[in-house]
Amino acid sequence: MGKKKKVKESSIKNEISQRLPIIKFIGGFIVFTTLLFLVTDADWFLNIRSFFIGIYTSISSVILNIFGFGTDANGSILSNTDFSVNVKEGCDALVPMIIFIAATLVFPVSWSHKWKGLLIGIPLLFALNLIRIISLYLIGIYIPSIFDFMHVEFWQVLFILCTVLIFVRWLKTSQVSV
Numbered sequence: 001m002g003k004k005k006k007v008k009e010s011s012i013k014n015e016i017s018q019r020l021p022i023i024k025f026i027g028g029f030i031v032f033t034t035l036l037f038l039v040t041d042a043d044w045f046l047n048i049r050s051f052f053i054g055i056y057t058s059i060s061s062v063i064l065n066i067f068g069f070g071t072d073a074n075g076s077i078l079s080n081t082d083f084s085v086n087v088k089e090g091c092d093a094l095v096p097m098i099i100f101i102a103a104t105l106v107f108p109v110s111w112s113h114k115w116k117g118l119l120i121g122i123p124l125l126f127a128l129n130l131i132r133i134i135s136l137y138l139i140g141i142y143i144p145s146i147f148d149f150m151h152v153e154f155w156q157v158l159f160i161l162c163t164v165l166i167f168v169r170w171l172k173t174s175q176v177s178v
Contacts, residue, residue, distance in 0.1 A: 021108060028106035036098045049094065050075070053087050060133045071137075078133065083140045085133070093129035096163040097122055103167055109174045117170040124166055128159065 039045060053076045061073035071080045076087045104117045132155050140147050 025106055025108070029102050032102040032106055033098060036102060040094060040098065049089060049092060052094075053092050056092065056129060056133055057087055059130055060137065063130070063134060064137065078137060083137065083144075085137050085140060087133060091129075091133070093125050093132075093159070096159055097125050100125060100163055100167055104170065107171070107174070113174055117173075121166045121170060125163065128162055132159065 040049070054073070057073035057076060057078040060078050061071040064071045064078075069080055071078055078085050078087065100121050101118065104114055104121065107114070136147065136151055136155070139150050
């Protein structure tokens with residue numbers, strides 16, 4: 001009876017040791033993501049968020065004006081005489097960026113590789129959000145009947161999918177089998 005118990009305990013220890021990297025990743029991801037969300041919910045972070053939203057609307061306005069749309073960016077508002085959008089919290093790509101940052105920083109690879117991932121992934125998510133804002137602006141002008149669907153369903157799902165794909169692509173460069 002004692003030998004079976006020792007074999008079972010040894011088997012459980014082996015199972016845990018094999019799953020320990022996954023447990024550490026998930027635990028670290030949850031802790032780090034929670035900390036980042038707490039920081040972004042703090043009152044002092046509102047100014048930082050507003051600053052980045054202003055950058056999004058300003059860059060979007062410049063791009064749209066290259067194509068003759070005559071837009072203005074005023075804080076979170078991107079508008080012209082035909083249409084306006086208000087880029088608010090949730091439309092700033094902060095949640096996908098936090099998820100990407102947390103997953104990248106807690107993944108067990110070298111710090112130099114983590115920084116490479118962040119230096120590529122965050123600008124990609126920023127650019128994707130610019131594309132989202134500009135496309136929603138254009139949809140609001142030309143096909144307003146699908147604006148809500150594109151804003152709430154399509155772009156949210158696509159953004160999550162792209163965030164996961166960017167992370168998986170980074171994992172593949174880490175020589176990690178996914």
